[in-house]
Amino acid sequence: MPPNETTESLATAASRIPVARIVAPRSVAVIGASDDVGKFGGRLIHYLIKHGYQGQLLPINPKRATIRGLPAYPSITAAPGPADVAVLAVPATQLLAQIEECAVAGVGACIVITGKLAEVGPEGEALQAHIVATARAAGMRLLGPNCLGIFNPVDRAMLSSSLALEVDALRPGGVGLVSQSGALMGTLVSLGNEYGAGFSRCISVGNQADLELCDFLEYLIEDDATQVIGLYVEGLRSPRRFVELLRRARVAGKPVLCVKAGRSDAGARAARSHTASLAGSYAAFEAVCRAAGAVVMDDPAAMVFAADALARLPRLPAAGKGVAVIASSGGSTAVLTDQLPAAGLRLGEMSEATRAVLGELMPASHVHLPLDTGSFQNGSTEEGVLACLRAFMADPDIGAIVYPMTTQPRMAGYAALLPPVAREGGKPILYVMTAGSVGDAARRAVGAADFPWFDRTGDALRVLRAMEAEAAGRARAAVTPPQRPAGAGPLPAGLRAGPLTEHEAKCLVAAYGIPVTREHLATSADAAAAAAAEIGYPVVLKGVSRAVVHKSDLGLVRLGLADASALRAAFDEVRLLLEQVAPGAGEGALVQEMARGEAELILGTTCDPDFGPMIMVGFGGVLVEVLKDVQFAPAPLSAEDAEAMLRRLALWPVLAGVRGRPAADVAAAVDALVRLSWLAHDLGERLVELDINPLFLRAAGQGAVAVDGRATLRAGDA
Amino acid sequence: MPPNETTESLATAASRIPVARIVAPRSVAVIGASDDVGKFGGRLIHYLIKHGYQGQLLPINPKRATIRGLPAYPSITAAPGPADVAVLAVPATQLLAQIEECAVAGVGACIVITGKLAEVGPEGEALQAHIVATARAAGMRLLGPNCLGIFNPVDRAMLSSSLALEVDALRPGGVGLVSQSGALMGTLVSLGNEYGAGFSRCISVGNQADLELCDFLEYLIEDDATQVIGLYVEGLRSPRRFVELLRRARVAGKPVLCVKAGRSDAGARAARSHTASLAGSYAAFEAVCRAAGAVVMDDPAAMVFAADALARLPRLPAAGKGVAVIASSGGSTAVLTDQLPAAGLRLGEMSEATRAVLGELMPASHVHLPLDTGSFQNGSTEEGVLACLRAFMADPDIGAIVYPMTTQPRMAGYAALLPPVAREGGKPILYVMTAGSVGDAARRAVGAADFPWFDRTGDALRVLRAMEAEAAGRARAAVTPPQRPAGAGPLPAGLRAGPLTEHEAKCLVAAYGIPVTREHLATSADAAAAAAAEIGYPVVLKGVSRAVVHKSDLGLVRLGLADASALRAAFDEVRLLLEQVAPGAGEGALVQEMARGEAELILGTTCDPDFGPMIMVGFGGVLVEVLKDVQFAPAPLSAEDAEAMLRRLALWPVLAGVRGRPAADVAAAVDALVRLSWLAHDLGERLVELDINPLFLRAAGQGAVAVDGRATLRAGDA
Structure with a gap:
């Protein structure tokens, strides 16, 4: 057991x-x-x-x-x-x-x-x-x-x-x-x-x-x-x-x-x-x-x-806000600022009101983040630091303050300022004192107010990153629960167990409203030619056998067939080839439109033994293997969930449109992900795996199309 | 001043x-x-x-x-x-x-x-x-x-x-x-x-x-x-x-x-x-x-x-060795092991001799890294731990040991084992004690031997990564100094200052032995047709003007011209377009072979105001901008330097050949980088910028070709 x-x-x-x-x-x-x-x-x-x-x-x-x-x-x-x-x-x-x-x-x-x-x-x-x-x-x-x-x-x-x-x-x-x-x-x-x-x-x-x-x-x-x-x-x-x-x-x-x-x-x-x-x-x-x-x-x-x-600090007002870095050491604020991007954090953009407060304290050229309180006109003072901290508390783009203090005169006095300001302002201040025992008085000043302190900048940044994730998690309460889109399902009757052919897999995703290439399964050259005439040349021809996983590697995929004679020749070649690689298991050939896209995604689903149906998305082609730039989420997905997955991809800017390239149809990708997630949800434990690879995304507003797909199901009681 | x-x-x-x-x-x-x-x-x-x-x-x-x-x-x-x-x-x-x-x-x-x-x-x-x-x-x-x-x-x-x-x-x-x-x-x-x-x-x-x-x-x-x-x-x-x-x-x-x-x-x-x-x-x-x-x-x-x-530990015997993780807490060794890849480190592969030592101490199913000394047959003992540490010291694939100790009975005794073993064995042991004051006795046992200890696993891993970099830096003493390859230079006489045309830039890199597309500059449709006939159809036609930076964006690049009539038509169109976008600054059109490659690199050089000529390499296309996957090195480069740059690219596995794709001609990429670095070196402060973008790499053994390039020089006394 x-x-x-x-x-x-x-x-x-x-x-x-x-x-x-x-x-x-x-x-x-x-x-x-x-x-x-x-x-x-x-x-x-x-x-x-x-x-x-x-x-x-x-x-x-x-x-x-x-x-x-x-x-x-x-x-x-x-x-x-x-x-x-x-x-x-x-x-x-x-x-x-x-x-x-x-x-x-x-x-x-x-x-x-x-x-x-x-x-x-x-x-x-x-x-x-x-x-x-x-x-x-x-x-x-x-x-x-x-x-x-x-x-x-x-x-x-x-x-x-x-x-x-x-x-x-x-x-x-x-x-x-x-x-x-x-x-x-x-x-x-x-x-x-x-x-x-x-x-x-x-x-x-x-x-x-x-x-x-x-x-x-x-x-x-x-x-x-x-x-x-x-x-x-x-x-x-x-x-x-x-x-x-x-x-x-x-x-x-x-x-x-x-x-x-x-x-x-x-x-x-x-x-x-x-x-x-x-x-x-x-x-x-x-x-x-x-x-x-x-x-x-x-x-x-x-x-x-x-x-x-x-437990002990105010929580972030919301995810995605900026960070104010402030201290009297230009060196430590510079280094900490350099560390923000790798920690998934960004500097805040100060409001005009904040700039006005700072402008009273220091030359205009020093009014920027990170803020060096050593550049105050008459030297750093408790009153000046307090004014800055309060300005940050009121600044809408600033979610948190990081204060990397170095050894300095009156450090305990400065440190003692922080807990009341944070509590009053309702934003976290992460106080960092890296020095050894000479910093103990400053740490005690903070700790005496039952307020946390850090002795590594890295610890403070990891904590701030976790606070960001907490704020994002909190916001999920406001996310619309997944809604089944119109036309997503039901599961077709009589689904077979075992590997499906490409065409069967695409019929299945099409039943959930995901656009697939126009295509017909043909078992004779005449039927293939008739299908191609209907689809319009050029077409693609793919030999079909559920015994074959990597069609391209075996030469079973013929792209860009320009006319009927090319198609017929290809049909005969593919049929011969199928007889060699999968004797008796050939099921004809798929005649398919030639699709094009701005970007190529891979969408996958599996049924995790612990957590049930999971959706995966990444960029198609060779990059998915090298960069491991893929994202997972449990099915079903809301549209917000699906878009968030895409935005977490390192290559997201490619979809959003980088210089010289049009934005891809992100909405179509989101829709395909949502629909696929309902398919996975409905299949449940019958799902072994199901991939759309590639899903071509056309330019924004022009849709997406599933160009290839595969699926393996296990027997179930649908 | x-x-x-x-x-x-x-x-x-x-x-x-x-x-x-x-x-x-x-x-x-x-x-x-x-x-x-x-x-x-x-x-x-x-x-x-x-x-x-x-x-x-x-x-x-x-x-x-x-x-x-x-x-x-x-x-x-x-x-x-x-x-x-x-x-x-x-x-x-x-x-x-x-x-x-x-x-x-x-x-x-x-x-x-x-x-x-x-x-x-x-x-x-x-x-x-x-x-x-x-x-x-x-x-x-x-x-x-x-x-x-x-x-x-x-x-x-x-x-x-x-x-x-x-x-x-x-x-x-x-x-x-x-x-x-x-x-x-x-x-x-x-x-x-x-x-x-x-x-x-x-x-x-x-x-x-x-x-x-x-x-x-x-x-x-x-x-x-x-x-x-x-x-x-x-x-x-x-x-x-x-x-x-x-x-x-x-x-x-x-x-x-x-x-x-x-x-x-x-x-x-x-x-x-x-x-x-x-x-x-x-x-x-x-x-x-x-x-x-x-x-x-x-x-x-x-x-x-x-x-x-x-200063206080033995240094790594060499860069690239594995790490042995050992302690009596399965949890802490598991977590630390999970952290290795992100720190650029890997677990060691134990030798047969090491496995034999461990096999005496614990069930065979527990003989693996990370090593949990809690799985010793009769409980963890000082003698057993010592035997493991000594085996790691002798193991050729293991460069360092990390020991993340948790609170445990006799912890000071175990900790005291480490300094003499490390010094005798000549490999570093990074001792981590994360607990608070209850770990002080163990820290003192290590510190008393003038041996470092850590209280964050992250600190130990960052240190180990720096030790890796130190070992790699030490190995540079053995790297062949850059040697000028045959045919790399000299600089052509009469180089002009200001922006060069694509053709001029390619002539310059060709003078250093970098293969470029076969191409001719034509100022009439007849000359273009003659050039194309020599090169062989299909060809590319590019309108030439040094006043134009982004040729493609302006429609000045025509790909895949299949025959003379297409070429002549394109020539006339490009000439008209040039008159519109760069009146009086057209310099004809470049007739160029259609090149193909397995991979596409961008090679760049600039003259850094602080450090002189620098070489950059990355993957071409849209990815270079999104992923920022580029590497820099000062010119000139040795072949080892150039290959190391390529290997540091995140997309390196694409060049090395991932599943279903042939390896690209890395040797040709290395040669082009080395030659370009000598060109940058020779240009020195005359170099404003010079890019080859793209350099097409063919399959291994079949070379590379510079398909486009641009350069800007300043006046100098060559």
Whole structure:
């Protein structure tokens, strides 16, 4: 039985204790508790006490009467109970017996730190399945195995042996995390804590044998203490539920940021070894996240900084605004400005009102972005800097301010200006102090106001980029939901499974209103000539066999046939050739109009095993392979979605019309994408693949035409 | 008089005190010294004393008898002397008088911290010129104005008011810095110091009114204490000298890393306002640095980390090797592995010997990169990790190891393994500890061995990428110097200034052995027909006028003329059209063969005002404008240089032959680039611009042909 099914049926069966009470339990048993913090069980109880756990603590250890001054119990069944949660970090060999005892004792949920289970091979898999079955029979939930437990700074419940808990205290705050890597979670929380970030609840889900990422994502969406959610994902147990939860998070106004392992093949392999996860398609994951308004990032540390910024800074007023760069170092503002384009950001265009404010402070030649406050007439002053910042807050083209401060006199004073201005103005200010310890006073001035700071310009720019993506995701709430265009479907009756011929594939897309070349299938030279006469010369002739994939490579495509004699000759040649390359599988020849276009796209669809029908678009020809300039989105698409896909292509300016070239018919491309997306949607799991390659785009207003296509379907019940 | 000339003539005249003695002076006068560290003069003397300056200190202040317990002097002329160096942070209004006194007193060099000079406008420029003239007349050197002075940790001479000196001590070490931004320098040194980096000498050159970046670059190349050189550049005073010094640094085995402001237009404007520098062409700067083996980076903090890594880690054995990623967190190794391709890095391919070592430690299914030491049979152990690291050190495809450690038990013990293995094995290990303070013990274990550590994976990857560039730059010592190919030149006699016609431009490139289309200039329809008969139909006809730049847009190009009647008709049409668009400036029509190719390149040359003749190559057509996929290099080129340019193009795989397309004649493209580079070299400053667009490349072995070209020359004395 694949793990997905096991998990989901279990999730339904075993739902006695709600997730919220696992995260904030009234009583916790530590199986194998110890006074020795060198042991897992010792660290577990140590951290619970150290971080001020307020509930009932039940140390379980058959050899000791007390542990850390608390009465210890020889077994979980001997302890007063039932405990909401038992935490187990026992060796794998003892795990099953302990889980059985927990079940008998009526424990609500077990947090299983123990590793070396499904992630290491068949034996571990069997043991894991056994444990799950035991828990399931008892209606007991499991977190893990191979996890690092839970940090709940809001309730001071630290159910984890992670060394991240060595800090004196973790700040409570608005960032909730769910991670498939416990070690990474510990490291990230420890990092964020150093920068003043506050966390609500952080959950390491490990092998997700029972409770899985989506259970905690759902909980965090409903949790009042959580404002922003960060996810580290290796492989999803229930992808469709995940997408639905992303939508709910957007409706709840809680940004979701994700890092997913497996962008590279080697990374996917590493994730698989790590928590027994199948990584799934990264491109599909990224596409569904974007469509649902979530933010996909490529670095976990940057994700924590971004989540913290979204929790503690005003959010961007809208996506696509400019950035104001300001500081008293011409060098640092110049360098940061140079870094904006690669980060997908742009400088703002100052309004006349802003220019007027700045003009009072500095020579006219210095009134520009980036702004060097060192060029103030009488030297940089707090009042002057404040006036500039306030002007930026009021400036309609400016969405955010970046302030890359260098070591300078009175730096803490300048830094202290920023939090109130940002809060009053409602726009984020990203304060960067790169210097070492000499910058601490300035950082403290910002941090004292519970305001984030950065010590790398790169971190600030990655965060700002994520804030842009968050604003774009937020705007998706206003995007028109996909509407089926007139004439898109229904699916023709009697669709056959297996590979379709070009003509069949084009009939299918034509049934959804996508224009295709005028063409006729001919099985004799006479019929071909009659078809060509109707279409008008010159024509194209293509030998047809569903056994042949690359027609051109085999010489089965004849372009630019100018008259009937050329056509007849070509027909005979192609028929002979077909008999050689696909004996008995020839189905005649396709007579087709010669189409022309300004630009050539490839449109593709597949049915992703995790996320269902996906649409792909890129430029046709050799470039698609070299540049990998393709975009994905889940079907169906709205027209806005489709146009956004095209605009994200690096080669988009070619469609929009570069010097000396007319703009292509983008509206026709959008329409074809939308219609294809409904076809993919309707085909659903019957869709193996379906490509239009190429779709020729004529000049603006003159339409598009599908010139070639192929499709493979599987049997279904349409 | 432009600043370049002022500076360079001065540099020749005023050379009394060597730069080395300015950086390590035996005696230092502080003009305006004070006991008040809130004042510039107070901080200057405070930092000199605090950091243990060993030479003679001369506080100058007319109002005080002693300062910081040292005898103070009312003026520099009253002090025992002459001082090697006087440091001035006086207001601009007093600057000239003080410089004059220094000149009278025979001071060797003045370090002028004072700003608001040439960088703020004409008045400041005049004052700066005055100061320079005064110093020049006295044979006194100047550093600055608008600079932050010098840090010399090796000799404990801190001649600066930078707040970076608030730290207890700056570690001496192998990294030398020269910066056009003082504030940025202070911040960078403060940052590096926090990470254990050691600095030899750091010089802020400010407005470079006299001593300039190249003076200190030359000094650092010769300085025994300096192993690696970092430069922050806004605009160069003497670009050719800069390039020559980069070559000397390479010969001396000292890597040079640069960040240059002005990659974006807005960044260039900021740099100009900042230190009165004209930013020059970023593309040309980057190209000459690469050609000279220097490393151009885009972030100053990353530059400091990279310089430190090159000073304290073994360097890469060679460029192009793979990376081994290893740690006990599957999550962090997966994420880091996913980040490699975007950083221009790749995973290594393990040898059989390495696999055998790993196979002893873990199940066969886990023997892969990235390596998760958590999958060791009996848990991660120091011995196991050590065995893996040593195997990587011996593995021929592995050039470096990245170790992204998360919080884990015994982390300091694992961290302590790394420095000796790296030093013994002679390959760098980049140790990353992202956690906050809980990771300090592990960082200390690495730092105690004087070994670098990172707290961002992004920093480590940027450093590794810079190390790759350093290895590639080092390898340039082995590159064959450019050799003039047979038949490349000489320049034809009697070249005219101004725009050339296509035919003239092609005759010029043909004189350097670049194949051009067969073509004849015809001034009558009869002559055109005769030419076409010789060339063979179909032909192309192009109306010729040097007054016309975009021939095609005006309808002056007729393709595919199939026979004499079509040709004659086209000739008459083109002649009429020319009379309309360029009355009296028509020069007939060019009859040209119809050329075909597999790929289309654009080759360009210009004479950069800073660096001389530069060669550009990119793909022709609409893509060059949209993708900006072009490469630059200084002329002349070796064949290796030319091929490397082509290989750096994103579209390179198109030339190399992607699926279904033949490889293009790369050798012919290389030959054309080399020949064009010699033409540009020979034209030198007479070259305004010269493009071959397109150069058609035929299939491999079948050559290339220049199909169109244009050129503009200025008068010269060839």
